[in-house]
Amino acid sequence: KAGVTQTPRYLIKTRGQQVTLSCSPISGHRSVSWYQQTPGQGLQFLFEYFSETQRNKGNFPGRFSGRQFSNSRSEMNVSTLELGDSALYLCASSAQPAAGGRHYEQYFGPGTRLTVT
Amino acid sequence: AQTVTQSQPEMSVQEAETVTLSCTYDTSESDYYLFWYKQPPSRQMILVIRQEAYKQQNATENRFSVNFQKAAKSFSLKISDSQLGDAAMYFCAYRSRRVNQNFVFGPGTRLSVLP
Numbered sequence: 001k002a003g004v005t006q007t008p009r010y011l012i013k014t015r016g017q018q019v020t021l022s023c024s025p026i027s028g029h030r031s032v033s034w035y036q037q038t039p040g041q042g043l044q045f046l047f048e049y050f051s052e053t054q055r056n057k058g059n060f061p062g063r064f065s066g067r068q069f070s071n072s073r074s075e076m077n078v079s080t081l082e083l084g085d086s087a088l089y090l091c092a093s094s095a096q097p098a099a100g101g102r103h104y105e106q107y108f109g110p111g112t113r114l115t116v117t
Numbered sequence: 118a119q120t121v122t123q124s125q126p127e128m129s130v131q132e133a134e135t136v137t138l139s140c141t142y143d144t145s146e147s148d149y150y151l152f153w154y155k156q157p158p159s160r161q162m163i164l165v166i167r168q169e170a171y172k173q174q175n176a177t178e179n180r181f182s183v184n185f186q187k188a189a190k191s192f193s194l195k196i197s198d199s200q201l202g203d204a205a206m207y208f209c210a211y212r213s214r215r216v217n218q219n220f221v222f223g224p225g226t227r228l229s230v231l232p
Contacts, residue, residue: 043225
């Protein structure tokens with residue numbers, strides 16, 4: 001089974017621009033979560049989508065948004081980029097709990113390294 | 118809100134030796150999951166081991182085992198026979214069993230393995 005994929009892997013943008021990152025979850029997984037990873041702040045939860053609906057949201061400004069499509073692929077968008085948005089953005093997918101299943105384990109993609117100059 | 122603490126920002130271990138990484142968490146819930154994730158340098162984050170809070174038995178996966186102390190809210194990871202490939206950032210994570218809850222990660226511990 002293919003793992004979580006993220007595109008692009010690397011991105012350089014300038015302040016004020018906007019960016020869209022894409023994540024394709026493991027086949028059959030319907031939940032997709034996004035995280036921002038920086039050396040100073042560690043892993044910060046951005047949001048989670050399940051069945052095209054945002055189920056949870058972290059403490060990030062409205063410049064950060066996302067969506068999920070009917071095939072469970074997800075995108076996140078950051079508008080009006082700031083220098084502090086430079087980070088590794090990780091996507092993780094998980095299956096829904098099922099009797100006897102491995103509940104709630106998240107499987108991570110390789111990340112998109114965003115640099116804002 | 119739940120929090121996860123990893124009090125050791127960096128640790129090192131000699132190859133073939135044993136090392137224990139600490140993790141404590143704070144929650145008022147009784148039913149949850151705990152995880153250890155490993156992130157090698159410039160590589161993908163992978164799940165190392167998982168523990169369900171209602172299970173008293175400590176989880177083990179080959180050379181990796183945990184010491185789960187529910188009352189103390191402690192969840193340490195023991196790596197036996199350390200190998201060079203174990204060098205990575207290790208993250209402890211908490212996930213409530215309630216629906217619509219997100220993962221909470223600790224700040225991570227950077228493990229170096231010395232040859």
